[in-house]
Amino acid sequence: MKQSELFTKTLREAPKDEEAVNAQLLIRAGFINKTMAGSYSFLPLGLRVLNKIENAVRNEMNAIGGQEILMSMLHPKALWETTGGWNNIDVLFKVPSRTEKEYALAQSAEEAVTPLVLKHATTYKDLPLAVYQIHWKFRDELRAKSGILRGREFLMKDMYSFHETQADFDKFYAKAKKSYLKLYKSLGLTAKATEASGGAFSQKISYEFMVLTDAGEDDIFYCDKCEFCVNSEISKQNIGEKCQKCGKGVLHRAKASEVGNVFDLSDKYGKDFKLTFLDKNNERKHPIMGCYGVGVTRLMGVIVEKYHDEKGIIWPESVSPFKAHLLRLADPKSKAGKLADKIYAYLLADNIEVLYDERTVSAGQKFADADLIGIPWRLVVSEKTGAKIEVKARNSKKVNLMSYGSLRQIL
Ligand code: ATP
Ligand code: MG
Secondary structure, three states, rough: OOOOHOOOOOHHHHHHHOOOOHHHHHOOOEEEEEEEEEEEEEEEHHHHHHHHHHHHHHHHHHHHEEEEOOOOOOEEEHHHOOOOOOOOOOEEEEEEOOOOEEEEEOOOOOOOOOHEEEEHOOEEHHHOOOEEEEEEEOOOOOOOOHHHHHOOOOEEEEEEEEEOHHHHHHHHHHHHHHHHHHHHHOOOEEEEEEEEOOOOOOOOOEEEEEEOOOOOOEEEEEEOOOOOOOEEEHHHOOOOOOOOOOOOOOEEEEEEEEEEEEEEEOOOHHHOOOOOEEEOOOOOOOOOEEEEEEEHHHHHHHHHOOOEOOEEEEEOOOOOOEEEEEEEEEEOOHHHHHHHHHHHHHHHHHOOOOOEEEOOOOHHHHHHHHHHHHOOOOEEEEEOOOOOOOEEEOOOEEEEEEEEHHHHOOO
């Protein structure tokens, strides 16, 4: 894409009404736009990142057998009264209609998915099954100061699994947990799985996936030697103590952001909706259900919190809006200018995602924008680079002069 055609512009100054680094940088670089606190629009660069994260999530969910769907976001009040959510969930947005009916905006989708799936899955032969969606959620959050880490509307992947037995659920649960860790790794993040009690629904273990970052709102204890990690609120142990899991490491305290979780819902929703399936013995049973969330927009924010410096964002390649940022620092009609155009055409032909800065602005501005936007590879063609290309990784100070052939070895 040619940068001159990108309708967004970069800002020199951070917006005054944003405290969070993720929002400051994403707004300055033109990835997102704030509509109001907790509510953001995703612009061309931002949407490219979001789509990449979405696709990474989609691949993992498909790999463990999830079927993708898209459920309505506007729900009848009755669904939420059936589960008690209408009165008990404080973040639920309630929408009055001119017909005097009331609706709920999905803050999660157990209420929608349970009747939907059990309309189709009527016997044990239809189970197990897992459906998921990547869709917007609405929550009346009081604190919306963390940029896209905590939105009043945000993109979430929510998967729901349905099982005949607890044992079958446990098997799938373990698989989902593993696939989550793989997902975060593919996005350049190390997530620790905290064990937490299953909240309102059950006494079963649930896992929250935490990425250490000072921007996070969770407070955790983690072991410096093994994977052990626990929310400080529920921990029986304290900092400085030996880890109870491996016995070798010591517990540290850190701020973290929850980028996903997996819950055992047991048979709560089947019971609430009085919905059953026929089991092997021809008896009616409520399914054992699990739910599995990933904060897609939050992940984008966490990545920015982890990967930036004083000049801007440093995207991991797997989620960067483009792989290469080509800068033409020469008159378009000069030899170097024409070479830059040619390199752009080669990269496109080779299917390399490239943002081409062919604007008529100063070299200084092009460099500053490239650092702010944070694409992993910066390629410069100027009078000084001759027949070659000056190549610099965003996360390194080293510059190398390369032929197009050598460049293709690393891109
Ligand atoms: P938190 O404790 O951070 O409020 P939660 O326990 O409410 O999270 P879930 O309801 O299980 O989280 O949602 C699944 C995932 O969606 C979370 O793990 C998180 O990554 C993301 N998420 C939750 N609330 C928000 C929000 N307001 N803005 C952005 N992402 C969110
Ligand atoms: Mg919450």
